[in-house]
Amino acid sequence: MRLGKSTLTSSIIGHLRKMELEIAVLAIDPSSPFTGGAILGDRVRMQEHATDPGVFIRSMATRGHLGGLSLATPEAVRLLHAIGRQWILVETVGVGQVEVEVAGKADTTVVVVNPGWGDSVQANKAGLMEIADVFVINKADRKGVEETRRDLMQMLDLSDLPHESWRPPIVTTVGLTGEGVSDLWDAVLAHREYAESSGQLLERRTFRLREELREIVAQRLGQRARKICSGERWDELTGSVVSRKIDPWTAADEMLVAVDA
Ligand SMILES: Nc1nc2c(ncn2[C@@H]2O[C@H](COP(=O)(O)OP(=O)(O)O)[C@@H](O)[C@H]2O)c(=O)[nH]1
Ligand SMILES: [Mg+2]
Structure with missing residues (x-):
């Protein structure tokens, strides 16, 4: 789904580069495995960072072999970590769309939704609740942000959060302009802090x-x-x-x- 993930990722890169952090981005998007269209699109979208040596961007194509990614991704992350990348962003497709085994395996998982997400993801909402550490309502320049926020809050109230002591915050962003991106990053850092001090990070990595x-x-x-x-x-x-x-x-x-x- 075109939720604006690549656009948002590009804005996050900009934010992190301002702090002179060295980062890497792995784009895992099998939505057009045969044409490679999505992959090219991501490259173009992130082009403003293409010549920056502090940013390493790779698209991991699945070409229909989804199983391969579950081993290739952690290997790539390890390598990027070894060469000193401070943050590694992994862009995947959503829950319910093939790559579930990659989603939810990061230290911190940010789930992106759009205003008026409504019924289209109805069946997957429970899955989203399960993997989200942070919710972001991207394309917040569109109508329906408050309804979506209420909807998410309600779902969070009703759901059996697996980690009682962390309630996923809901952040709003406009990926195209970068609005809200610094709040989003603060939320990621807050989760990271929680994960480290609570033992969740170690638990996840072990798992x-x-x-x-x-x-x-x-x-x-x-x-x-x-x-x-x-x-x-x-x-x-x-x-x-x-x-x-x-x-x-x-x-x-x-x-x-x-x-x-
Ligand atoms: N109105 C609006 N459109 C956006 C925003 N972020 C991305 N888009 C548009 O949404 C479409 C899909 O964006 P993309 O980043 O490729 O989504 P992805 O498939 O989730 O990676 C593109 O046409 C973007 O220009 C936003 O914050 N507001
Ligand atoms: Mg994308």
Whole structure:
């Protein structure tokens, strides 16, 4: 959804560069994986920062292979951190649109909505409540900001916030002009402070690393499985399954017994 995320990101970059912070932006937008249109658009949008060595911008294209991103993203973040980038902004699409596994995995997650967001995201609202550390109503130059704020507050009141002691603040911005961006950044910093002192940051990082590790193990096991499923024994067992001497489950167990032994 064109919520103005890239435009807002560009304004945040401007804000951070004024403080001479070195930053990186990873744009993960699979909304047009085949044409690459969205990716080009993001580049153009962030062009004002393109020649600034203090800003590193990359689009991570998914080309339909969504699974790949969940390992590529943390790897890229680690690398950017290692070369000394002080802040790493990751722009993703919203909850309910494919890249859920990337969303909500940052130290601080900012959820962007627009005035009059209404019914279009109805089904996803609960998901948004779950991952948001900060809400931003972008395109606040449009009608309906107060209704949207009320709507969000009500949802926050009703929802079972997973982290009782942090209530996501609601900030309004105009990405195009940069209005409200410094408030937005203050909210991010406030969350960061909370996350550090409450132990949430450590908890999230531990959880993320566990998930990543699990996925690497699963990937390695997949590679191993492909290797195992070949050769003489494999042909033999496949033949037995085809001729219905044994069922596939039994055959699989026999393959694995051979491996475990
Ligand atoms: N009126 C208004 N339009 C905006 C604002 N921010 C972005 N836009 C426009 O919204 C459209 C989508 O912006 P973009 O940053 O590409 O959204 P993204 O898909 O969420 O990254 C573009 O036409 C922007 O010019 C804003 O604060 N106010
Ligand atoms: Mg974008």
